[in-house]
Amino acid sequence: MRQPTLFEGTKRLVYDEAIDLTLQSLQAYGPAHDHWAIAWSGGKDSTALLTLIIHLIEVGRIAAPKTLTIFYADTRQELLPLAIAAQRITAQLAARGIAVEIVMAPLDKRFLVYILGRGVPPPNNNTxxxxxxxxxxxPMADALEARLSALDGNVLMLTGVRQGESAIRDQRIVMSCGKDGAECGQGWYQQVLPNAKGIRGRIATLAPLLHWRVCNIWDWLRVFAPMREYGGWSTALIADVYGGDEAEERNARTGCTGCPLTDKDLALDNLIAMPDWAYLAPLKGLKPLYRELRLPRNRIRKTGLEFRKDGTPAANPQRMGPLTFEARLMGLDRVLVIQGQVNEAARSLGRPEIDLLNAEEEARIRELIAAQTWPHGWDGDEPTADTPLDTVFRDGSIQPLLV
Ligand code: SF4
Known part of the structure; x- marks a missing residue:
């Protein structure tokens, strides 16, 4: 496939060189594996990978493997335009006879059910x-394990991990998902997944876009992939999440709506700045809610020293733990209000609705709360974490409460 050179200068990779290197890596490693799988998150990098691979197979630039399985990782927390683009691309794949397997965590382990039902605090960067x-x-490891049990031999897992030009100098793959607008989970698919229990030793991973710069991604998604000769893919919508016309400069990281691990909701901010998506603005309430839920008043704490199985004291005496039932119900109510506000606006504007928390998930959260469910190691009779207590140190010494 020859494509116009989009960039001048010697430092940047030109578009056709980027694809050439991708082709070389696929031609070098692909034929050694009968079965390929693609981990597709719906974000820009893995969507570029998916659509390019199908295109290259369709035009005969790479030989089709015996089987190709596409796993779509649905966290239930995706930003709406990405979820819509994924649905459309799934339909386009289906029209070509290519099935997509939707991979989702079991009900009790989904993000909101785990937090609001089981009471585990929202994640943060520290602990x-x-x-x-x-x-x-x-969930991806479980899906792969099930797939592997139906196949002979190994699977080559293709991921959208990218490191730009540095990839050519440095072949190490970093776990960081904040780098160069990467999607949450990318490096994990490449590094953690192959070692997961049940599939260890049976998958190899390949990152055919490792050397792509973000400009290569946008040229593919916005210019080439939507053209009929390159597959006519519904990829243009994806740019909205990353900053619309300025997607390349803004280069937002994507992941769950309101991800508590990032300082800013850059992708959501990009989105609601656009008139078409402004009605999603109530989703800005999610991140503060996740932060609020982590506050001491919303959690219980251990009163003293805990011991490990080997008898040594645990590192963190009086650690803070799960969410109180009141906090969980407050959080559930806030999420439902946010979802209700967005969907009411969506209906009046004739725009797509969100589905952050469905009826089954809400019912399960209420059921877990009604059953007084606590995470492993907690009874629920511990005090709330804002209750003043004597301070217990790791050596067992106690500093009485100063009153
Ligand atoms: S996007 Fe944020 S909340 Fe979602 S899985 Fe990644 S780190 Fe966790």
Whole structure:
């Protein structure tokens, strides 16, 4: 495939060189594997990968594997235009006879059910980053394990991990999902997934876009992929999440709506600045809600020292723990209000509605609360974390409360 050179200068990769390198890597590693799989998040990098691979197979630039399985990682927290683009591309794939397997965490482990039903605090950067593994990696590993059990031999897992030009100098893949507008989970798919229980040793991973710069991604998604000769893909909408016409400069990281691990909701801010998506503005209430839920008044705490199985004291005496039932109900109510506000506006504007929390998930949250469910290791008789207590140190010494 020859494409026009879009960039001048010697430092930047030109578009056709980027695709050439992708082709070379696929031609070098692809034929050694009968079965390929693609981990598709619906974000820009993995969508570019998916549509390009199908296109390259369709035009005969790479040989089709015996089987190709596309796993769509649906966290239930995707930003709306990405979810819509994923639905459209799934339909386009179906029209070509290519099925997409939707991969989702089981009900009790989904982001909002786990927080509001089971009471586990929203993740943060310091102590608890349970979310990526639980809503992205583990379900993908389970889906792959099920797929592998139906196949002979190994699977080549293709991921959209990118590192731009630095990839050519440095072949290491970083876990960081804040780099160069990456999608949450990318590096994990490449590094953590192959070692997951049940699939260890049976998948190889390849990142055919590793060397792509963000400009290569946008040229593919916005200019080429939508053209009929390149597949006519519904990829243009994806740019809205990353900043519309300025997507390349803004280069927002994407992940869950209101992701508590980022300082700013850059992708959501980009979106609601556009008249078509301004009605999503109430979603800005999610991040402050997740922060608020982590406050001591909304959680319980251990009163003293805990011991590990080997008898040594745990590192963090009097640690803060799960959410109180009141906090969970407050959080549930706020999420439902936010969803209701957005969807009421959507209906009056004739725009698409959001589906952050469906009826099944809401019912399960209420059921878990009614059953007085606490995470493992907690009874619920611990005091709330804003209750003044004597301070217990790791060596067992106690500093009485100063009154
Ligand atoms: S986007 Fe944020 S909340 Fe979602 S899985 Fe990634 S780190 Fe967790």
């Amino acid at each position: 608890l980053r349970w979310c990526t593994r639980q809503i992205k990696i583990d």
